[in-house]
Amino acid sequence: MAEPGAGATCERLTHGRVLKIAVPIVLSNATVPILGAVDTGVVGQLGAAAPIGAVGIGAIVIGALYWFFGFLRMGTTGLASQAYGAGDRAEVSALLVRALMIGLVSGLVLIMLQLPLFALAFGLSPASPEVEAMARSYMGIRIWSAPAAIALYGINGWLIAQERTRAVFMIQLWMNGLNILLDLWFVLGLGWGVEGVAVATLIAEASGLGLGLWLCRAGFRGGAWKAWDRVFDATRLRHMASVNSDILLRSLLLQAMFISFLFLGADFGDVTLAANQVLLQFLEITAYAMDGFAFAAEALVGQALGARNRARLRRAVLLSGFWAALSLLAMALAFALWGGAVIDIMTTAPDVRAEARRYLPWMVLSPLVGGAAWMLDGVFIGATRTRDMRNMMAVSFVIYLLALAMLLPPFANHGLWGALLISFVARGITLGLRYPALEAGAVRARAGGGVGG
Numbered sequence: 472m473a474e475p476g477a478g479a480t481c482e483r484l485t486h487g488r489v490l491k492i493a494v495p496i497v498l499s500n501a502t503v504p505i506l507g508a509v510d511t512g513v514v515g516q517l518g519a520a521a522p523i524g525a526v527g528i529g530a531i532v533i534g535a536l537y538w539f540f541g542f543l544r545m546g547t548t549g550l551a552s553q554a555y556g557a558g559d560r561a562e563v564s565a566l567l568v569r570a571l572m573i574g575l576v577s578g579l580v581l582i583m584l585q586l587p588l589f590a591l592a593f594g595l596s597p598a599s600p601e602v603e604a605m606a607r608s609y610m611g612i613r614i615w616s617a618p619a620a621i622a623l624y625g626i627n628g629w630l631i632a633q634e635r636t637r638a639v640f641m642i643q644l645w646m647n648g649l650n651i652l653l654d655l656w657f658v659l660g661l662g663w664g665v666e667g668v669a670v671a672t673l674i675a676e677a678s679g680l681g682l683g684l685w686l687c688r689a690g691f692r693g694g695a696w697k698a699w700d701r702v703f704d705a706t707r708l709r710h711m712a713s714v715n716s717d718i719l720l721r722s723l724l725l726q727a728m729f730i731s732f733l734f735l736g737a738d739f740g741d742v743t744l745a746a747n748q749v750l751l752q753f754l755e756i757t758a759y760a761m762d763g764f765a766f767a768a769e770a771l772v773g774q775a776l777g778a779r780n781r782a783r784l785r786r787a788v789l790l791s792g793f794w795a796a797l798s799l800l801a802m803a804l805a806f807a808l809w810g811g812a813v814i815d816i817m818t819t820a821p822d823v824r825a826e827a828r829r830y831l832p833w834m835v836l837s838p839l840v841g842g843a844a845w846m847l848d849g850v851f852i853g854a855t856r857t858r859d860m861r862n863m864m865a866v867s868f869v870i871y872l873l874a875l876a877m878l879l880p881p882f883a884n885h886g887l888w889g890a891l892l893i894s895f896v897a898r899g900i901t902l903g904l905r906y907p908a909l910e911a912g913a914v915r916a917r918a919g920g921g922v923g924g
Contacts (some may be wrong), residue, residue, distance in 0.1 A: 552773025
């Protein structure tokens with residue numbers, strides 16, 4: 472693969488290069504819901520409701536615990552792309568080692584704290600004794616994959632920083648494919664039930680870490696990766712901690728927004744709650760599609776800032792934004808034309824179908840008003856302007872709360888959706904206002920191993 476490095480020029484940033492980064496991520500994301508469907512379908516063959524509920528609850532709890540460490544993927548991409556753009560190979564290798572260490576240590580901490588964490592989860596969302604017992608068994612197996620699963624966040628971020636998204640796709644395809652095969656063998660063949668699903672995922676994630684390390688073997692060539700004075704350099708570690716903590720706080724605010732959305736929707740009755748859950752899948756589809764172009768922006772913007780090349784930075788933003796805009800328009804059109812058919816596929820309940828159709832126009836509007844926020848997130852991650860991301864998310868959260876106060880009483884669920892979309896617009900505008908400062912940072916000397924913060 473050609474290496475952009477510090478001397479890359481604007482002309483080398485092409486539409487083809489953006490698509491080469493984005494398309495494997497879109498394909499990788501497309502495999503995620505397939506795995507969930509197979510997990511549910513396999514335990515559904517056991518002929519009882521409890522195993523389905525147990526796998527569903529267990530997967531949500533474990534997924535939430537792992538999601539907490541998602542900052543490692545984003546922070547690693549921003550920092551590694553800047554080091555890569557600056558031609559600092561030693562720092563690229565050191566960042567891989569730091570990310571792996573954070574992932575492995577964090578995973579071990581989760582294993583040690585599993586009992587209180589599981590107790591807290593079931594205290595917040597109680598289930599029947601049968602479902603809880605099965606879910607605890609499932610989670611007790613899955614938690615042992617925590618070091619591998621969290622370390623993979625760092626590996627994926629490191630690979631994306633160098634535009635190696637085909638490697639990310641390879642890891643995801645391998646893990647999901649192996650997981651599906653083992654699901655079928657352990658559950659239907661050996662009769663292991665819920666535990667079989669958990670063991671399948673544990674093996675898949677452990678093997679995914681092995682494959683990821685092999686794909687990152689270039690980072691272990693030479694002695695830079697074990698230059699411990701650099702790996703544990705206090706200034707660089709502080710900068711990495713600052714970047715990751717800002718992303719974590721921003722993500723917690725975003726999660727709080729969606730959780731409040733679900734809770735407030737529950738006040739309008741079971742039918743409306745179910746309709747909102749169906750419609751949120753449209754947002755998930757949009758986010759999965761946008762990931763590809765946002766990741767392209769992360770890598771290319773980070774490299775441009777590492778090279779301190781403002782023109783290249785602007786071109787990276789424009790090219791990735793162009794393809795994102797085309798995709799957003801296509802999704803809005805698809806939702807308008809076929810959204811009703813998608814709703815019918817997701818639910819067979821006539822009242823839920825009718826209720827979801829009432830709010831479908833918000834889904835048509837969501838890609839159009841939310842696209843700027845999603846893409847600028849990628850730009851700011853690549854630039855490691857994470858303090859701006861955190862602060863603008865806080866401003867947008869306050870705007871969301873104010874919109875709720877004004878729109879919810881008179882417009883009920885329409886007001887709820889309106890407030891959510893207003894928060895998207897607020898994020899796009901506030902980040903857009905901070906963009907000139909980001910560009911100005913392209914010509915400043917890097918401090919603490921990165922730009923921005």
